[in-house]
Amino acid sequence: KRRAGERRRSEANLDVVAAESDLETIFDNKKTEEKDENEVVEEEKGFWEKVKGEKQSPEDIEKAKLDKIQAKENKRRVWKYSKPELPLIVVGSCASLIKGTFFPLLAIFFSELLVVLFESDTEVLRKDALKWSLVFYGLGIASGFFDFFQRAIYELIGERITTRLRSDTFRSMLRQDVTWFEHEDNAIGSLSSRLSTDVKLVRLVASQSLAASIESMSSLTTGIIICLIYSWEMFLIMIAIVPLLGITEGLQWMMLQGSEGDMRKELTKNTDILHETVNGIREVQSFALESFIAKEVKTSLFDTIAPASLKQAALKGFMMGMIQFVQFGVYALAFWFGGEMIESGRIDFEDFNKSLWAMAFAASGLGQAAIFAGDAAKASAAVKSTIGNLDLVSDIDSKPWENKGLAEVSTGGVIERELPKSILSGSVDLVDLNFAYPTRKGAKVFDEIGLSIPSGKVVALVGSSGSGKSTVIQLLERFYDPISYKEEVGIKGTTTSVKTEHNGHLLVDGEKLIDSDCRFVRKNMGLVGQEPVLFNDTVYNNIALGKSEGCTRAEVEEAARRANAYDFIMKLEDGFETMVGNAGGMVSGGQKQRIAIARALVSNPKVLLLDEATSALDNESEKIVQASLDNLVKESGGERTTIIIAHRLSTIKEADVICVLENKGGGSKVVERGTHDELMSSGQKYKALVQAYVK
Ligand SMILES: Nc1ncnc2c1ncn2[C@@H]1O[C@H](COP(=O)(O)OP(=O)(O)O)[C@@H](O)[C@H]1O
Ligand SMILES: [Mg+2]
Incomplete structure (x- = not known):
């Protein structure tokens, strides 16, 4: 009987008919034989489990209690x-x-x-x-x-x-x-x-x-x-x-x-x-x-x-x-x-x-x-x-508004937050940094990586695919915090990933990024991603949103010129007022790239992050985009820190410093650092990369 009861309890999804017959069994049992009380309670619990379609362990019951309290609290909140x-x-x-x-x-x-x-x-x-x-x-x-x-x-x-x-x-x-x-x-x-x-x-x-x-x-x-x-x-x-x-x-x-x-x-x-x-x-x-x-x-x-x-x-x-x-x-x-x-x-x-x-x-x-x-x-x-x-408050809260998600009833709306007017000088340091993506805790991307970029320099990151070049940029934008994980064996022999204590630091202007106002830092940086996304709006608006307030027409046109985009924009049927379509689907890949570059430039950021901006392009548009990137790298003139992930020799050569990332298992490190000539003459990883991948 007991085994039968257990089997019944373990079957999770039964329908009412079964539940009803179960109810009958319980009553029958009570009538026909003497049972100790616990057993009856157990059986009755089995019935409720089945009705609710789930098994209840002590933790579940505890959780259900908490849920109930929470539900009450939530109701109060709705009121x-x-x-x-x-x-x-x-x-x-x-x-x-x-x-x-x-x-x-x-x-x-x-x-x-x-x-x-x-x-x-x-x-x-x-x-x-x-x-x-x-x-x-x-x-x-x-x-x-x-x-x-x-x-x-x-x-x-x-x-x-x-x-x-x-x-x-x-x-x-x-x-x-x-x-x-x-x-x-x-x-x-x-x-x-x-x-x-x-x-x-x-x-x-x-x-x-x-x-x-x-x-x-x-x-x-x-x-x-x-x-x-x-x-x-x-x-x-x-x-x-x-x-x-x-x-x-x-x-x-x-x-x-x-x-x-x-x-x-x-x-x-x-x-x-x-x-x-x-x-x-x-x-x-x-x-x-x-x-x-x-x-x-x-x-x-x-x-x-x-x-x-x-x-x-x-x-x-x-x-x-x-x-x-x-x-x-x-x-x-x-x-x-x-x-x-x-x-x-x-x-x-x-x-x-x-x-x-x-x-x-x-x-x-x-x-x-x-x-x-x-x-x-x-x-x-x-x-x-x-x-x-x-x-919800996330670990990385850019605090776009003073008040939380819930609009204050008293103020009746959102309170915009003032950002500091100052600007960054733009130095970047990675100090013994560890990192793994939260979705892939087991795969360490960086292992005590060290990388120092003085303000105003142009740094090229090179390395084979998957060596973590894009990740450097993701961390600088503070999409993720530098956290890595280690395996820990739990009581029941199950392994769980726990955060490691020391993961180094990421400094911008000498200040830890995790302590600084990330909205302010982001506003001082310009990003052109690997596959930039445009919004379904006009070319003009897509560029202007790179500088959220007070963007003038002259600034937009100037940014377009510097991105090598002005001429092609003027040739579009409505010029700057042309719609780019859903996710920029109505302009070509090379045009999209250049609009994205203009968008990153329009606010004159102190730090410019360029991620393999030419990888998805055909030969001809790549050359045009490349020319505009090379321009940018040259014109920065010590005014702007530029971190560029490139695979074109012309760009890399112009960089003040080249850093080679390599993952020898267990996370990437900077394995070589220097100018093009220095690294070529030392004849190690960089030279091999140049010969193998770089066009
Ligand atoms: N969002 C993500 N979630 C989990 N893993 C990621 C994510 N993005 C990249 N990775 C992994 O992190 C490693 C480094 O990736 P990435 O920085 O994009 O390399 P690179 O730009 O040098 O080609 C790769 O092993 C990649 O699979
Ligand atoms: Mg990448």
């Missing part, structure tokens, strides 16, 4: 967030309060009408029927009006909260560092669902669910009062049964929560696939991958989403059935009890009807609240991800 809407919420709540009384009131009129129908004098019957019909009519109009009023107000509240939340969520995403965006939980699919679906669900908490609970509370209270007025005995019997309804609804709420998470995860995965497919539509078509991808999506839909939603639907149906059962049971009991009371003359027919229907109508209001509770279950997952998102 705080809704504070500006308070006046509207009060008005809406009043409307709900009034509307809630309508249904139980209807019970009184309904009972009067019933009594009228037993009237034997047809003339009186006609008159009374007309009177009560008119009352119904009036109540209908009033109810319609309040319903409209209430809905309109809550929609308005919801819309306003959603708009603010969406903008704040987007802002808090922008604050995150590169590592955060590389995490699988933050793929484009989940980010966009956070912005579109989740923020919409959050409003349920603050608007619809509030309306529903106020309405049902008011409805219940009115029902109780009416019932009490007409028959306290009926009230007593009804009040004994109503908690039963509450229990069934509570059960339903608990069950709906579990499977929601699985479905959300799988759906975001699908969005990710969609995004990848759209981005790489040329690859998909050229490799004829359509049916492969379609199959992948189909599998995820049929294997995960369909069973999960089926499970959810089955649970929902089961619980709805239970609620119906209990409700009808309540009626049955009430009718029986009423009949007994009427017979014994304790209550008359009219009062019995009034008290019965007042409670019955009030209970149906509760049922509606239960439907909203289901939505609230969905909302709580969404609230968790959105509110959690607002709080």
Whole structure:
């Protein structure tokens, strides 16, 4: 028996049918044999595990407790967030309060009408029927009006909260560092669902669910009062049964929560696939991958989403059935009890009807609240991800705004942060630096690398592919902090990567980069990446955004000239006003490069970072871009520190210093350093590189 129980517990995803039969087994067991208490508890736990679709270890239970506390806290935060809407919420709540009384009131009129129908004098019957019909009519109009009023107000509240939340969520995403965006939980699919679906669900908490609970509370209270007025005995019997309804609804709420998470995860995965497919539509078509991808999506839909939603639907149906059962049971009991009371003359027919229907109508209001509770279950997952998102502070926080993701209610918006007006002198030092990418903790990129670049010098980084040249630039831009990891064997023999304590320093102007204001440092640097990305805007705007404020037309044109881009831009159909297309798709590779160079130059940065800017180009455009790079290197004239990753001899030769990076296993180091002539005459790695790779 016990083994069977264990097997049952270990099967994670069972549907309701199995869960139900399990429930039967538990009850059967209790009936047929003596069991020690622990065993029963264990078995019951097995049932709940199955219903929720997961196994629960002590840690899980602990986590669930914390989650509950967190969920409460999150709810409180949503309320705080809704504070500006308070006046509207009060008005809406009043409307709900009034509307809630309508249904139980209807019970009184309904009972009067019933009594009228037993009237034997047809003339009186006609008159009374007309009177009560008119009352119904009036109540209908009033109810319609309040319903409209209430809905309109809550929609308005919801819309306003959603708009603010969406903008704040987007802002808090922008604050995150590169590592955060590389995490699988933050793929484009989940980010966009956070912005579109989740923020919409959050409003349920603050608007619809509030309306529903106020309405049902008011409805219940009115029902109780009416019932009490007409028959306290009926009230007593009804009040004994109503908690039963509450229990069934509570059960339903608990069950709906579990499977929601699985479905959300799988759906975001699908969005990710969609995004990848759209981005790489040329690859998909050229490799004829359509049916492969379609199959992948189909599998995820049929294997995960369909069973999960089926499970959810089955649970929902089961619980709805239970609620119906209990409700009808309540009626049955009430009718029986009423009949007994009427017979014994304790209550008359009219009062019995009034008290019965007042409670019955009030209970149906509760049922509606239960439907909203289901939505609230969905909302709580969404609230968790959105509110959690607002709080995130990344390790590398460029602090674009004074306030956090959550816009301060008091200020009503974002507070821009003033940057220091001073400029860098532009010296760069890597001191015994260790580094590994957070996504590949095991592969050390740098092993105590040392590299000193005085301000105003031109330094060329050379080395074979994968030797960490681009990584130097990533670290200088502070996309990552210099952190490396070592393997540590845990208690259970599992190895985990832990951060090593000493990873050296990266200094800019003699100050540790991790201590300095990275937004300020970034503004003083110009970057042209390996594959620069342009934004879907005009050529002019793409260049001008290199200097965020106060960029003049003259500066943009000057930057374009220095990047060797002015002539070709003038030949475009709309000149500087030409749109570059999505990700710069409407200009050629060489043109894109040169626009990117102009963008990096427009703010006259003290440090210029150029990463193999010519690698993706055809021969002719490479020559043009190369010429502009060579120009830059020459014209810097000791004014600007330039770090260039190049594979063209013409550029490298002009550099003040050439540093050769080499990874002999366990991380790169600078193995050679000097001018072109010095390194050629020493005849080591550099000479070999020049002969092998450099054109
Ligand atoms: N974002 C990243 N995440 C994980 N590993 C990376 C990432 N970028 C580069 N790497 C790895 O770091 C090493 C150095 O890469 P990189 O600096 O791009 O070399 P280079 O520019 O000299 O060709 C390579 O082994 C590469 O695979
Ligand atoms: Mg590279």
